Amino acid sequence: MPTAVNTATYAAVPIGTVPTTLTINGETRTRAIEPWTTLLDLLREGEDLIGTKKGCDHGQCGACTVLIDERRINSCLKLAVTLDGADITTIEGLGQPGDLHPLQSAFCNHDAFQCGYCTPGQICSAQGLINEGKAKTRDEVRELMSGNLCRCGAYSNIVDAVLDVIGEQA
Amino acid sequence: MATAAKIGIGSAINRVDGVEKVTGTARYAAEHPVENLLYGYIVEAAIAKGRIVSIDEEAARAVPGVVEVITHLNRPHVAWTDHSYQDELKIPGSPFRPLYDDRIQFSQQPIALVMAETFEAARYAASLVEVAYEAEAHNTDFEVAVGEKYVPKKKRSGYMAPKDRGDAAQAFADAPLKVSGDYRLPPEHHNPMEMFGSTVEWHDDGSITVHDKTQGSQVVQGYLASVFGFSKKKVRVLNPYVGGAFGSGLRPQHQVFLAVLAAKMLERSVRVTMTRNQMFSHAYRPQAIQSIALGAETTGKLTAIRNEATTSTSRYEDNMENVVTWGLMNYDCPNADAEYTVAQVDTATSADMRAPGAATGMTLFEIAIDEMAYEAKVDPLEFRLINYSPIDAMNGTPYTSKALREAFQEGAEAFGWSKRSAEARSMRDGKELVGWGCATGMWDAQFSKTSASAKLTANGHLEVACATSDIGTGSYTVMTLVAADTLGLPPEQITAKLGDSDLPTAPVEGGSWGAASSGAAVQLACQAVGKKLLKAAGKIAGAPLGEATIDDVLFEDGCIVLKDAPTVRVPFGDAMRAADLTQIEEEETAAPGFGDMWKGMHKSKNTHSAIFAEVKVDEELGVIRVTRIVDAVAAGRIINPKTARSQILGGVVMGMGMALHEETFPDHRLGRWMNHNFGEYHVPVHADIHDIQVIFVDEPDPEVTPLGVKGLGEIGIVGTAAAIANAIYHATGKRVRSLPITIDKILD
Ligand code: FES
Ligand code: FES
Numbered sequence: 001m002p003t004a005v006n007t008a009t010y011a012a013v014p015i016g017t018v019p020t021t022l023t024i025n026g027e028t029r030t031r032a033i034e035p036w037t038t039l040l041d042l043l044r045e046g047e048d049l050i051g052t053k054k055g056c057d058h059g060q061c062g063a064c065t066v067l068i069d070e071r072r073i074n075s076c077l078k079l080a081v082t083l084d085g086a087d088i089t090t091i092e093g094l095g096q097p098g099d100l101h102p103l104q105s106a107f108c109n110h111d112a113f114q115c116g117y118c119t120p121g122q123i124c125s126a127q128g129l130i131n132e133g134k135a136k137t138r139d140e141v142r143e144l145m146s147g148n149l150c151r152c153g154a155y156s157n158i159v160d161a162v163l164d165v166i167g168e169q170a
Numbered sequence: 171m172a173t174a175a176k177i178g179i180g181s182a183i184n185r186v187d188g189v190e191k192v193t194g195t196a197r198y199a200a201e202h203p204v205e206n207l208l209y210g211y212i213v214e215a216a217i218a219k220g221r222i223v224s225i226d227e228e229a230a231r232a233v234p235g236v237v238e239v240i241t242h243l244n245r246p247h248v249a250w251t252d253h254s255y256q257d258e259l260k261i262p263g264s265p266f267r268p269l270y271d272d273r274i275q276f277s278q279q280p281i282a283l284v285m286a287e288t289f290e291a292a293r294y295a296a297s298l299v300e301v302a303y304e305a306e307a308h309n310t311d312f313e314v315a316v317g318e319k320y321v322p323k324k325k326r327s328g329y330m331a332p333k334d335r336g337d338a339a340q341a342f343a344d345a346p347l348k349v350s351g352d353y354r355l356p357p358e359h360h361n362p363m364e365m366f367g368s369t370v371e372w373h374d375d376g377s378i379t380v381h382d383k384t385q386g387s388q389v390v391q392g393y394l395a396s397v398f399g400f401s402k403k404k405v406r407v408l409n410p411y412v413g414g415a416f417g418s419g420l421r422p423q424h425q426v427f428l429a430v431l432a433a434k435m436l437e438r439s440v441r442v443t444m445t446r447n448q449m450f451s452h453a454y455r456p457q458a459i460q461s462i463a464l465g466a467e468t469t470g471k472l473t474a475i476r477n478e479a480t481t482s483t484s485r486y487e488d489n490m491e492n493v494v495t496w497g498l499m500n501y502d503c504p505n506a507d508a509e510y511t512v513a514q515v516d517t518a519t520s521a522d523m524r525a526p527g528a529a530t531g532m533t534l535f536e537i538a539i540d541e542m543a544y545e546a547k548v549d550p551l552e553f554r555l556i557n558y559s560p561i562d563a564m565n566g567t568p569y570t571s572k573a574l575r576e577a578f579q580e581g582a583e584a585f586g587w588s589k590r591s592a593e594a595r596s597m598r599d600g601k602e603l604v605g606w607g608c609a610t611g612m613w614d615a616q617f618s619k620t621s622a623s624a625k626l627t628a629n630g631h632l633e634v635a636c637a638t639s640d641i642g643t644g645s646y647t648v649m650t651l652v653a654a655d656t657l658g659l660p661p662e663q664i665t666a667k668l669g670d671s672d673l674p675t676a677p678v679e680g681g682s683w684g685a686a687s688s689g690a691a692v693q694l695a696c697q698a699v700g701k702k703l704l705k706a707a708g709k710i711a712g713a714p715l716g717e718a719t720i721d722d723v724l725f726e727d728g729c730i731v732l733k734d735a736p737t738v739r740v741p742f743g744d745a746m747r748a749a750d751l752t753q754i755e756e757e758e759t760a761a762p763g764f765g766d767m768w769k770g771m772h773k774s775k776n777t778h779s780a781i782f783a784e785v786k787v788d789e790e791l792g793v794i795r796v797t798r799i800v801d802a803v804a805a806g807r808i809i810n811p812k813t814a815r816s817q818i819l820g821g822v823v824m825g826m827g828m829a830l831h832e833e834t835f836p837d838h839r840l841g842r843w844m845n846h847n848f849g850e851y852h853v854p855v856h857a858d859i860h861d862i863q864v865i866f867v868d869e870p871d872p873e874v875t876p877l878g879v880k881g882l883g884e885i886g887i888v889g890t891a892a893a894i895a896n897a898i899y900h901a902t903g904k905r906v907r908s909l910p911i912t913i914d915k916i917l918d
Binding site for chain 2: 147
């Protein structure tokens, strides 16, 4: 686990905090969280889990996608204090260098990214899609991944990668 | 000894920085953990032109956690000459200086920076800053501004003035077939997924380490040094990962200025990130109007080209692009003239965006070419071949190479172009109209002086380094492959380092010169290491390599091998031990003219592409789907076919955005962009992307650059939107001369 660097600073601001118990990548902890902090900012600034990206902060790009209780969600649209008891998985929880998740390997093999900024969100979203069990065909994957923008235009490679993993699990 | 297939130039390996990217361990500019960090949030001007009368910060300062509100009134000293703010692009004019004085030059101009202990406190407090303005009349309407278009006196470096030939006016007047019209491109914003951000680490000795989103660490280093009066030694800029840029990071952007300003003033570490909304406050692709008139014989032979374009710039700088030259270079036609002008609007200065100039000028020109092909009743592909110019028709110079004919051939075959029926509205698939269109793409093959170092340690590990950037372009992988190729080491034993102003000098990453230039520099540095290795091997008892010179050996599997007697192999480690070396480090510079490049000195250097598009149009709803693209690219030697293909895919996807989606809308009353978010500025999404096939045409070219590489970052976008627009015409019989082609224009 990366070390948390800014939690202390967060707690120091006297606007009031709410004790909130979150399980993040398997680790359960109760944190004092300010009500105006989104899950995305908590992860990035408070927990140093920077794999979750901020592309818009408005629920319009999908870069911040994480899994909450196995469902994909835009973490920029969730205030962290509303998630008491939730089980959150970020890209860091899916796999790590040396121990890649099948989606992470497939993304590497299909060159399913260029700059890599949308990538953790794409991968978490793809895992959510697989959990939903709805997408089987290329058209369905394309349609149901459309909340995740990729300005580098790696879309066709992303779909190839996702289909690979869906195929393996089918 | 059997050796594994050598991995080197031409090997389709996975991106070497891939694991960091898929695991979220790659840290981008705003993601570096720093103790005791302050957050800055930008306050933007609400008017387009005028001055600030007063700023009421009281409420903002009262927010717990807020430590400062920085404005032009209390900022520390910064440089005042234009020269101090000039960057590598050297755009003529007076560069924007954030928080300099009370003047407002464009809406969304940064006018204050709220500093707080948390991002949330800074953001909230920024909303409480009250600003009173004295507004002046502004104009953001480009269609009005073109009334005062002009040719800038001082030209931007890299600008190529068009050269007229023959008598185009007369030839057009005499031409049996004529096409003419005005073609338009709206403003577009780059919108890389990563928002502009900077983390500045303030050190006790007054030096700073800056993690910045930029395409050039050394550009930002130079800028910060000259603007803030740092010695260069005290400024280190890092950008090892950049979440896309597409040209928006060529110039230092204002968040890095603001972050360093705050760090200097407060003597603390600082992070400033733009919001997506604020991403619209700076760089954008200039709006353009291009008037094209073509004359031809009834056979389809072009007799006249008249090409005039105006693009938008700000009031304070003359941003210029090469817009009108492409068609004049590409087509064989005895009479041609062109004129390029700019027009000022009250926005931030427009900027280079992926294939600046060509993505606009060549694309719009290729729509006009399509119109002429129909006028002449010649197949659009055939029309391009009838008017094919093997030489640069504007400058009269040969190309170092131009395999566009082959690109047309291979692309057409892969697409099935021969099955196209000529008439518009003649192809259908159920209730959808089907259209097939084609276009030509063109870009410059550039090369820029670049240095690199190579360091080999006795354990067989090689590190190559260069201050270039990898903005998703694959530079890490290119450097690794070139090093592997040169010294015969497997990629796993090579580390490529980039994105650090401390590394050997490299230009800003852009214009597609990165791979050719940093690749050549890495090759030179590795060759120098190779020479040292051979010399070291001479110290081995018994001299197994004898009197061998560098031309007598090759490097393979970590060994020096005699070409004539491949069983004689000296491991690098043995050679280094014999010479008592723990490491060999060399730095080299690749400059233009080097290698066989001198032969190409007076030739034109360009990449070309042939793009074929299929669209399906629902006639009742006007919905357009791009169901197939084939892009055949002639771009010299391909270093890594895998990442190269991705670069073209990315360009094609952005070209689809240009064709169908992308447009930034100003509200002229407010002088402000209105759709400054991803909900309303539309870019292609997964559902828009169907089948895209990329073909690389064989095009050996030792004269263009030392490695024969031409670069791929831009060519994918050029002409793509034209192929789609032309396919839409073929499907619907509707000619749309202004991009993007949205539903309303189809139903109109
Ligand atoms: S950052 Fe959450 S959707 Fe864009
Ligand atoms: S890889 Fe750059 S945005 Fe998707």
